[in-house]
Amino acid sequence: MSGGEFNSWQSVQAEVLRRINAREWKPGDFIPNEAELAIEFGCARATVNRALRALAESGLLDRRRKAGTRVSLNPVRKATLDIPVIRYEIEGKGQTYRHTVLTQERAVPPSGIQARMQVEQGIKLIHLVTLHLADGKPYVFGDRWINPAAVPGIEAADLTVKSANEWLVANIPFEGGDFSFSAITAGPREAEILACKEGEGLFVIDRSTWNKGLVITSVRLTFAPGYQMHTKI
Amino acid sequence: MSGGEFNSWQSVQAEVLRRINAREWKPGDFIPNEAELAIEFGCARATVNRALRALAESGLLDRRRKAGTRVSLNPVRKATLDIPVIRYEIEGKGQTYRHTVLTQERAVPPSGIQARMQVEQGIKLIHLVTLHLADGKPYVFGDRWINPAAVPGIEAADLTVKSANEWLVANIPFEGGDFSFSAITAGPREAEILACKEGEGLFVIDRSTWNKGLVITSVRLTFAPGYQMHTKI
DNA sequence: CAGGTTTTTATGTATATACTTATAGTCCAA
DNA sequence: TTGGACTATAAGTATATACATAAAAACCTG
DSSP: OOOOOOOSHHHHHHHHHHHHHTTSSOTTOEEOOHHHHHHHHTSOHHHHHHHHHHHHHTTSEEEETTTEEEEOSSOOEEEEEEEOOHHHHHHHTTOOEEEEEEEEEEEOOOHHHHHHHTOOTTOOEEEEEEEEEETTEEEEEEEEEEOGGGOTTTTTOOTTTSOHHHHHHHHOOOSEEEEEEEEEEOOHHHHHHHTOOTTOEEEEEEEEEEETTEEEEEEEEEEOTTOEEEEEO | OOOOOOOSHHHHHHHHHHHHHTTSSOTTOEEOOHHHHHHHHTSOHHHHHHHHHHHHHTTSEEEETTTEEEEOSSOOEEEEEEEOOHHHHHHHTTOOEEEEEEEEEEEOOOHHHHHHTTOOTTOOEEEEEEEEEETTEEEEEEEEEEOGGGOTTTTTOOTTTSOHHHHHHHHOOOSEEEEEEEEEEOOHHHHHHHTOOTTOEEEEEEEEEEETTEEEEEEEEEEOTTOEEEEEO
């Protein structure tokens, strides 16, 4: 034992990874505890802790107090994906960005939205339909509901200049958000707005964000055919 | 100054978050350095470091040596999503899981797969089409290519018992993976396998995983209509 | 003043030590 | 045999200290 050349948490992490990959430690196995590993690696326990904590965060190890650390049995892989602002996404591809507001109104939301946003029945919300274009071609359109009670200042904002999303990101802090990703079949409305055929499969992101218990906004982004969201582990 | 009640990195993190949300520190602003915050909060610099590091990892702060720490200008929100094993996903909903192998063959892959998997032209790979069912109904089907050179033992495995994915997860370590999410329009083949109508929008995950420079497997999962992938920030 | 060198500084990390906390396991009593 | 109390243990965290490292800023020098 006591190799003694492990003097950074990254090197400890690499060695632990190596052992997992080499199946010296198999899925489900308990690995030695921090104190033992610290002795073996010739470093402080805090260094081992740092390495193992990072691996646990990425889902490769399961750690529980008193129980110990084990190699994940069913490694629920955690992919982290960046939720970009659409303008940056388009500009990042070297295309020119433009957006137009198709409709803007105050209206009582349909019951699905009303429930999702947890507002009382009959309350009017801001309803905004916008189209984002890349090099002049439809890229994605957003059907968005905003709760004005949760967004001071929204009434005064000119959302034709900055998109609603950008305005909200810049002006309203938020605690969290729900995302769901799915596919829909293009109906007449989607086909017209996105200039695609009826019956095409379209990628959809539904998102709501909230702050201090209030749902700020709920939006459905419907992307033009061919859109891909990409990520790596 | 020197409030002095911040004695855990979580409480420091909460206070920093509060200041960001309250716009005491605005996007783009530099915040005081670790040493100053440690004095103000009445804790050790390591504690401040732990709190700020976590916030930086989640994308809310930008940190650079010597330059300092600032509130992110365009907070690229990072959502982490769990990539589940399909069986667990189905069983987690209380449904019964079953899977069938539709076809299994060794074949030269089409050029797209061949390029993606970085194998030489003309090399035969294992091609596997499987259908996963929830409560007897089609849930998702997988069109998978496996590089046998990267997967010792796959020839001997009986993939009709355990699904290919489960077998691979349990037996072959991997370093990383590419994921992409998109929507397709159901053609005759998809409609038949998934028992849906032609022309419906279907959610699709394309994934390849690799280890030691070799692409192990590349799979396209095509989900039955209505599938949603969910995540929170 | 351009270009390179040195200094300064804020974050990054390692370590020993001490204490906290969750909890698996054990023990005991009803 | 069950269920609650106790205990031992492994991870989790805080702290002071020291040093490493990247990079901005200041300083030369030709």
